[in-house]
Amino acid sequence: MDESYYKTGDLKKFGNVREFQEKLGDKFFDYYGEVFEEGALTKREKALIALAVAHAVQCPYCIDAYTTESLETGASEEQMMEAVHVTTAIRGGASLVHGVQMMNKVKDLSI
Amino acid sequence: MKSLKAEASSLADPEEQLKIINHHSAIIEEIPDFADRLSDINLFPLKPTGIDIFQMNVGYMCNMTCKHCHVDAGPGRDEIMTKEIFQYCLDALDGSEIDTVDLTGGAPEMNPHFRWFVKEVSAMGKHVIVRSNLTILTTNKYNGLPVFFKKHGVEVTCSLPFYSKYRTDRQRGKGTYQKSVEALKALNKLGYGKEDTGLMLNLVYNPVGAFLPGDQTEIETQFKKELKRKHNVVFNELYTITNLPISRFLHFLLMSGNLDDYMEKLVQAFNPAAAEGVMCRNTISVGWDGTLYDCDFNQMLEMKISEHTVQHIRDFDEISLNNRDIRINQHCFGCTAGAGSSCGGATT
Numbered sequence: 001m002d003e004s005y006y007k008t009g010d011l012k013k014f015g016n017v018r019e020f021q022e023k024l025g026d027k028f029f030d031y032y033g034e035v036f037e038e039g040a041l042t043k044r045e046k047a048l049i050a051l052a053v054a055h056a057v058q059c060p061y062c063i064d065a066y067t068t069e070s071l072e073t074g075a076s077e078e079q080m081m082e083a084v085h086v087t088t089a090i091r092g093g094a095s096l097v098h099g100v101q102m103m104n105k106v107k108d109l110s111i
Numbered sequence: 112m113k114s115l116k117a118e119a120s121s122l123a124d125p126e127e128q129l130k131i132i133n134h135h136s137a138i139i140e141e142i143p144d145f146a147d148r149l150s151d152i153n154l155f156p157l158k159p160t161g162i163d164i165f166q167m168n169v170g171y172m173c174n175m176t177c178k179h180c181h182v183d184a185g186p187g188r189d190e191i192m193t194k195e196i197f198q199y200c201l202d203a204l205d206g207s208e209i210d211t212v213d214l215t216g217g218a219p220e221m222n223p224h225f226r227w228f229v230k231e232v233s234a235m236g237k238h239v240i241v242r243s244n245l246t247i248l249t250t251n252k253y254n255g256l257p258v259f260f261k262k263h264g265v266e267v268t269c270s271l272p273f274y275s276k277y278r279t280d281r282q283r284g285k286g287t288y289q290k291s292v293e294a295l296k297a298l299n300k301l302g303y304g305k306e307d308t309g310l311m312l313n314l315v316y317n318p319v320g321a322f323l324p325g326d327q328t329e330i331e332t333q334f335k336k337e338l339k340r341k342h343n344v345v346f347n348e349l350y351t352i353t354n355l356p357i358s359r360f361l362h363f364l365l366m367s368g369n370l371d372d373y374m375e376k377l378v379q380a381f382n383p384a385a386a387e388g389v390m391c392r393n394t395i396s397v398g399w400d401g402t403l404y405d406c407d408f409n410q411m412l413e414m415k416i417s418e419h420t421v422q423h424i425r426d427f428d429e430i431s432l433n434n435r436d437i438r439i440n441q442h443c444f445g446c447t448a449g450a451g452s453s454c455g456g457a458t459t
Binding site: 038042043044068071072073074076077078 | 273274275277278316318320322323324325326329330333334337
């Protein structure tokens with residue numbers, strides 16, 4: 001067993017997942033490539049969204065990849081940190097909004 | 112920060128740099144030769160397409176010591192082009208159809224013959240580009256230069272690695288961003304960078320770290336939006352330039368442990384279309400002492416022009432130079448990565 005579950009070198013091996021299931025792997029990477037092409041959103045905007053999502057799913061590979069991609073597409077540190085704060089706001093908000101449910105229950109149970 | 116030369120670093124030696132980018136690690140040893148990649152696309156030996164740009168490095172002296180500088184320039188560098196060499200350049204340009212003269216350094220403005228040469232060469236009808244670090248234009252000694260540039264129709268191409276203080280100052284030193292904005296405002300005030308004035312003000316973006324530049328148009332859009340929003344500064348075009356793994360940038364790659372990944376990144380991004388358009392094919396580079404090179408990067412690696420053509424500007428022979436084989440090495444992967452890289456930005 002390896003010392004660590006995550007190894008930085010594994011990011012470069014992402015494409016190797018095709019080895020065990022080529023057809024689905026190909027479909028995924030074709031789709032993935034097309035998602036990140038310039039469209040209604042610029043590549044920079046997509047990189048920042050991916051960076052925010054990477055923090056939400058807490059994937060170290062994705063954080064590595066989309067920090068680089070954000071830098072390469074011309075995002076500033078300020079924009080990148082704002083993206084992470086969007087993640088934080090949504091994650092925190094998702095917990096806090098359940099406080100309403102708690103309040104409802106408190107009111108249901110209280111005299 | 113001092114230059115590698117001032118620190119007597121082994122990396123100041125071009126031979127050591129070439130050894131590192133060819134043999135530093137098992138990963139680098141496995142990287143294909145640049146010559147082989149050119150052969151794969153029938154571009155080897157690499158030949159010129161003609162000389163459109165006459166680039167002169169007028170000296171390695173600079174008021175700044177930036178972390179990524181491929182010249183290893185700084186205040187202590189005393190390699191400066193003499194008036195005699197400038198005169199050879201004028202002689203070469205006189206009667207030549209070469210239209211563009213590109214002045215670089217160091218800070219080219221610091222050469223004592225700079226103003227004289229610009230006057231002479233612009234009077235010949237040549238288009239002059241000066242590569243300015245911007246901060247020099249805010250000093251007492253040189254703050255009159257923007258007016259001089261305007262008078263002689265000089266195109267000003269400036270280094271500004273990013274539209275934020277944080278990233279710009281990290282690469283170029285504390286206070287650089289503020290001074291750069293000050294210089295850009297002074298240039299704007301004279302009409303530089305504004306529509307219909309004909310006064311060209313371009314910016315050079317290069318990544319502040321071990322990553323490649325993204326799409327030039329998208330980064331230009333970002334720069335225009337942010338510089339306008341934050342400082343009401345305008346400019347004409349932005350050129351993205353890839354950092355080549357030589358000199359101080361190589362030092363950074365080594366010290367930060369990024370060299371292997373960066374070299375792999377450059378090689379993986381090899382683009383045949385970018386290789387077709389590399390700047391050494393339409394440029395000649397004149398060193399401070401008159402020695403000829405295929406480009407400014409080769410100049411810093413002391414890779415002199417092919418021995419089968421003229422070696423010095425005093426012997427300038429356009430026909431012979433146009434028949435030379437361009438000298439290459441592994442650093443050239445920097446100019447062929449992605450959309451390509453040149454002193455005029457992306458090449459595809």
